[in-house]
Amino acid sequence: MTPPVLEVKDLRVHFLLDEGVVRAVDGVSFAVHPGQVVGIVGESGCGKTVTMKAILQIVEPPGRVVGGQILFRKDSAPPVDLTRLSPKGAAMRAIRGAEIALIPQEPMAAFSPVHTVGDQIIEALRLHERQWRPTGPRLSRHEAREMTVDLFRSVGISMPDQRVDAYSWQLSGGLRQRAMIAMALSCKPRLLIADEPTTAIDVTTQAQILNLLRDLQRRHGTAIVFITHDLGVIAQMARYVVVMYLGRVMEQGSVADIFHAPKHPYTRALLKSIPSLHVIPRTLLPTIAGSIPHPLGRPHGCPFHPRCPDAIPGVCTERVPALRPVGPQQLASCFLYHRDEAAER
Amino acid sequence: MSETATPWLLEVRHLRKSFPIRRGFSRRLVGEVRAVDDVSFTIREGETLGLVGESGCGKTTTARCILRAMTPTSGEMLFRAADGRIVDLSLLSRAELRPLRPQIQMIFQDPFGSLNPRMTIFDNVGEPLLVNGLRNRRARLERVAALLELTGLRAEYLHRFPHAFSGGQRQRIGIARALATEPRLVVADEPVSALDVSVQAQVLNLLLELQTRLSLTFLFVAHDLSVVKHISDRVAVMYVGQIVELATTEAIFRHPRHPYTAALMRAVPAPDPHTPSGDAALAGEVANPANPPPGCYFHPRCPFTTEVCRTERPFLRAIGAGHLVRCHRAEELALTGAC
Numbered sequence: 001m002t003p004p005v006l007e008v009k010d011l012r013v014h015f016l017l018d019e020g021v022v023r024a025v026d027g028v029s030f031a032v033h034p035g036q037v038v039g040i041v042g043e044s045g046c047g048k049t050v051t052m053k054a055i056l057q058i059v060e061p062p063g064r065v066v067g068g069q070i071l072f073r074k075d076s077a078p079p080v081d082l083t084r085l086s087p088k089g090a091a092m093r094a095i096r097g098a099e100i101a102l103i104p105q106e107p108m109a110a111f112s113p114v115h116t117v118g119d120q121i122i123e124a125l126r127l128h129e130r131q132w133r134p135t136g137p138r139l140s141r142h143e144a145r146e147m148t149v150d151l152f153r154s155v156g157i158s159m160p161d162q163r164v165d166a167y168s169w170q171l172s173g174g175l176r177q178r179a180m181i182a183m184a185l186s187c188k189p190r191l192l193i194a195d196e197p198t199t200a201i202d203v204t205t206q207a208q209i210l211n212l213l214r215d216l217q218r219r220h221g222t223a224i225v226f227i228t229h230d231l232g233v234i235a236q237m238a239r240y241v242v243v244m245y246l247g248r249v250m251e252q253g254s255v256a257d258i259f260h261a262p263k264h265p266y267t268r269a270l271l272k273s274i275p276s277l278h279v280i281p282r283t284l285l286p287t288i289a290g291s292i293p294h295p296l297g298r299p300h301g302c303p304f305h306p307r308c309p310d311a312i313p314g315v316c317t318e319r320v321p322a323l324r325p326v327g328p329q330q331l332a333s334c335f336l337y338h339r340d341e342a343a344e345r
Numbered sequence: 346m347s348e349t350a351t352p353w354l355l356e357v358r359h360l361r362k363s364f365p366i367r368r369g370f371s372r373r374l375v376g377e378v379r380a381v382d383d384v385s386f387t388i389r390e391g392e393t394l395g396l397v398g399e400s401g402c403g404k405t406t407t408a409r410c411i412l413r414a415m416t417p418t419s420g421e422m423l424f425r426a427a428d429g430r431i432v433d434l435s436l437l438s439r440a441e442l443r444p445l446r447p448q449i450q451m452i453f454q455d456p457f458g459s460l461n462p463r464m465t466i467f468d469n470v471g472e473p474l475l476v477n478g479l480r481n482r483r484a485r486l487e488r489v490a491a492l493l494e495l496t497g498l499r500a501e502y503l504h505r506f507p508h509a510f511s512g513g514q515r516q517r518i519g520i521a522r523a524l525a526t527e528p529r530l531v532v533a534d535e536p537v538s539a540l541d542v543s544v545q546a547q548v549l550n551l552l553l554e555l556q557t558r559l560s561l562t563f564l565f566v567a568h569d570l571s572v573v574k575h576i577s578d579r580v581a582v583m584y585v586g587q588i589v590e591l592a593t594t595e596a597i598f599r600h601p602r603h604p605y606t607a608a609l610m611r612a613v614p615a616p617d618p619h620t621p622s623g624d625a626a627l628a629g630e631v632a633n634p635a636n637p638p639p640g641c642y643f644h645p646r647c648p649f650t651t652e653v654c655r656t657e658r659p660f661l662r663a664i665g666a667g668h669l670v671r672c673h674r675a676e677e678l679a680l681t682g683a684c
Contacts, residue, residue, distance in 0.1 A: 043541035043542060043543060044512075044541050172630055174630060175630075202399035202400055202568070202631070203399065203568065203570070203609060203612045203613060204399060204608060204609065204612045204626065204627045204631075205399075205630070206612065206614075207611075207612035207614075207626035207627070208626045208627070208628075210614065211626050229541065229542065230614065231542070231616040232613060232614030232615055232616045233614045234616075235614065235615060235616050235617055235618045235620075236614040236615070236618070236621065255618040256618055256619070259616065259617055259618050260618075260619075269543070270542060270543060271616065273542060273543050273545075273546040274542055274546070274571070274616055275545075275546070275549065275569075275571040275572050275574070275575040276571055276615075276616060277570060277571050277574060277598065277610065277613060277615070279574075279575070281574055281575060281576075281577065281578075281594045281595065281598075282553060282575070282576065282577075282578070282594075283575075284550045284553060284554075285546040285549060285550055285575070286546070287543065287546040287547045287550060288543040288546075288547075291511045291512075291513050291514065291543075291544055292511065292541065292543075292544075294511075
């Protein structure tokens with residue numbers, strides 16, 4: 001197997017507040033192989049967005065990466081640990097946007113309203129030119145504009161030569177997200193991070209955007225980390241799934257295993273509690289008891305134990321389970337499967 | 346079910362709400378956005394009508410007109426009041442509306458914005474009681490405590506402030522406040538869309554239970570088809586200010602008759618990797634309600650468009666028992682649903 005493009009190892013991101021320490025990401029590990037779509041799914045406060053920010057080294061203070069490694073590999077060169085790079089240094093800036101690109105959740109907030117969308121993409125193309133085109137003459141403004149028009153065409157924006165000169169507020173939600181995808185793909189990144197890319201748009205437009213991403217992924221073979229809270233979107237997009245809860249990975253495995261043979265009680269409960277188009281109307285849904293704990297009131301032991309139907313008294317309440325294999329390609333952090341070993345801290 | 350025997354609680358007839366578009370220094374009128382364009386439906390006592398559609402389809406404007414948070418441009422909204430009188434909500438003045446307000450209440454989308462952060466839970470939930478004449482503090486305390494317990498919260502939380510609660514708990518508080526005046530009609534505008542999946546199921550179950558216990562009538566506005574399917578007896582689908590299909594939940598999900606309804610169902614990503622969805626995504630975008638296309642509003646995106654769709658506007662007509670559809674070709678199309 002080819003070595004992974006991205007390897008996150010025991011990542012810890014803590015927020016040091018006056019009231020205490022919020023362990024937003026607390027020992028997260030996963031890998032992304034070339035051309036693979038890895039889905040990160042979880043509810044609010046599970047740390048999925050902070051993980052994304054740590055990879056791009058854009059965690060805002062008082063948040064800090066306090067442990068772990070983020071190994072990013074270019075071609076055959078030895079991997080770079082992104083946590084060691086200075087967030088504002090030249091090395092990180094060469095990676096951010098060029099090698100690792102981001103499709104944010106809210107494209108309205110991501111584009112500048114006082115520059116045309118075309119200008120913003122042209123700027124990125126010219127800024128990162130040496131990353132996506134190591135040799136050749138300097139890119140002229142005119143050439144960059146032509147490339148932007150081509151990019152717009154490839155993401156299905158009609159009348160691309162006119163839309164290049166539009167401001168983001170003149171575009172509809174779907175078009176804006178397409179322009180954002182064009183911008184993310186402009187520098188031919190090795191890894192694309194999509195953070196809830198369809199959460200702010202309507203369902204028929206969402207279907208179009210998901211089709212577009214799937215198609216682009218097949219054509220370019222870009223590796224994608226797809227972050228969402230929507231299990232339907234994950235099932236349709238990802239090949240490998242990481243389920244997070246309160247800053248920790250509960251379970252990870254192939255999309256088929258996670259949806260058809262979930263091992264962790266949290267994954268099982270989550271899958272059962274979604275209202276689906278295929279259930280009988282007006283019946284009570286199975287629910288997960290309680291609610292997500294406050295970030296400062298993290299439970300002792302396994303973070304899910306107060307809401308878990310299978311919690312083992314004296315075990316789950318005391319120790320934190322480590323992520324261990326529960327199948328050929330499936331890992332879970334749960335004492336139901338390895339009660340005697342594998343506790344952390 | 347004796348559907349025809351149950352009397353209606355609300356009958357909306359030819360409701361219209363348009364917003365003027367003004368330009369220039371003299372604010373001259375250059376057009377109008379027809380946010381709600383000839384919407385008619387009835388809600389029977391004790392049922393839940395789901396109103397579903399994408400953003401900008403007019404579902405929230407319809408809900409706000411019913412609550413008279415807005416005055417409709419034209420149309421009637423007949424409400425059967427508790428004393429048996431039938432009143433047209435669209436004609437009433439503020440003063441005339443006041444005695445009716447306790448009977449029609451609302452549950453809001455945003456559990457963070459809809460509670461006053463400077464007021465305790467007791468004051469938030471108790472305010473509608475105070476406004477409606479329950480001056481005795483002790484009586485109010487008892488009533489609020491009962492309401493909190495009804496919605497699954499502990500009564501000792503009474504004197505805390507909203508910030509101490511999670512999203513799901515706040516939504517329960519919002520529901521308790523809506524129920525404080527013993528309403529007959531509850532308008533819920535996207536009540537679970539801001540909640541996490543695991544909490545969303547709890548709130549949906551709570552709404553179902555409360556409806557049975559208190560025989561409430563719901564107008565449930567949402568964009569999420571699976572949520573609407575879960576809670577509704579009947580479903581109305583809106584597109585660019587108009588109802589394009591209205592039927593029982595069972596009928597509409599099993600045999601949608603309007604191409605837009607069918608496309609909406611297909612667009613929902615299935616939470617199952619072995620059921621690929623979204624392959625036949627609708628092309629194009631929602632029509633502009635300030636400048637809708639001629640003929641059927643949906644024809645530029647419809648895969649079944651013919652000449653008549655381009656020129657003639659379809660009417661909402663019956664196609665089966667209680668199944669209404671606004672499509673010229675509803676009889677000939679064989680559309681697949683989601684059941």
